[in-house]
Amino acid sequence: MEDLKQVAAKAAMDFIKPGNIIGLGAGSTIAHLVNFLKEDVTLARHITTVTSSFNTRQLLLEHGFHTKDISEVSRLDIYFDGCDQFDHQLNALKSGGGIHTREKLLAAMADKFILVGDGGKYVNQLYTTFPVVIEVIPEAVLFVQQQLKKIFSLANPVTRMSNKKDGAVITENGNLLIDIWFRSFPPLDNLNERLKQIPGILETSLFYNMAHAAIIAGKTGVEIIRK
Numbered sequence: 001m002e003d004l005k006q007v008a009a010k011a012a013m014d015f016i017k018p019g020n021i022i023g024l025g026a027g028s029t030i031a032h033l034v035n036f037l038k039e040d041v042t043l044a045r046h047i048t049t050v051t052s053s054f055n056t057r058q059l060l061l062e063h064g065f066h067t068k069d070i071s072e073v074s075r076l077d078i079y080f081d082g083c084d085q086f087d088h089q090l091n092a093l094k095s096g097g098g099i100h101t102r103e104k105l106l107a108a109m110a111d112k113f114i115l116v117g118d119g120g121k122y123v124n125q126l127y128t129t130f131p132v133v134i135e136v137i138p139e140a141v142l143f144v145q146q147q148l149k150k151i152f153s154l155a156n157p158v159t160r161m162s163n164k165k166d167g168a169v170i171t172e173n174g175n176l177l178i179d180i181w182f183r184s185f186p187p188l189d190n191l192n193e194r195l196k197q198i199p200g201i202l203e204t205s206l207f208y209n210m211a212h213a214a215i216i217a218g219k220t221g222v223e224i225i226r227k
């Protein structure tokens with residue numbers, strides 16, 4: 001899969017023009033894109049980058065890219081990001097990283113939000129091998145779990161624990177994450193709204209109807225899907 005991620009990242013280069021403000025997400029696919037950009041010295045010198053990810057930021061700084069903090073921008077030309085899974089309508093689950101609040105902010109700022117990934121992530125319909133993750137303020141965790149069980153009777157909400165230390169994962173915003181394991185997904189078209197009506201929930205890892213295009217690398221080549 002790593003090779004396919006690299007192929008998809010290379011194809012993403014065609015979308016980037018000098019003068020662009022480019023948002024970059026997290027993960028190995030995006031790391032490949034940064035490496036391709038670094039090799040195109042002229043283009044690299046003439047773009048501004050913004051990222052939602054600590055690791056991507058380290059990589060950008062290491063290679064001398066002009067990088068801005070998210071708080072300094074309100075619009076991007078393009079936001080590229082990977083995901084765990086995306087469907088034929090380009091709805092995506094970005095549950096693994098637990099940094100979806102910042103990722104969604106950048107995706108919303110972008111004139112074009114482009115998913116980049118290998119074909120293994122492209123599915124007919126999102127399925128429940130991944131949870132929907134919510135970022136929750138610490139004070140609201142018990143309340144939110146109780147509400148989730150009331151509203152979605154078949155959902156199993158689990159606070160994400162750290163495997164490196166004895167405690168819960170704390171987000172970069174000082175909040176907690178709850179992985180909501182659904183037996184089957186409720187209708188996706190209003191799932192974000194239903195979740196965000198519960199006080200204490202900041203953002204969800206479901207990127208519904210946000211992506212404008214996807215670059216998918218499969219065994220037979222690269223496919224660009226536009227909405």
Ligand code: 5RP
Nearest residue numbers: 026027028029082083094097
């Ligand atoms: C992080 C993400 C990543 O983009 C996603 O996990 C994909 O990573 P990779 O490119 O390593 O497969 O959503 O929040």
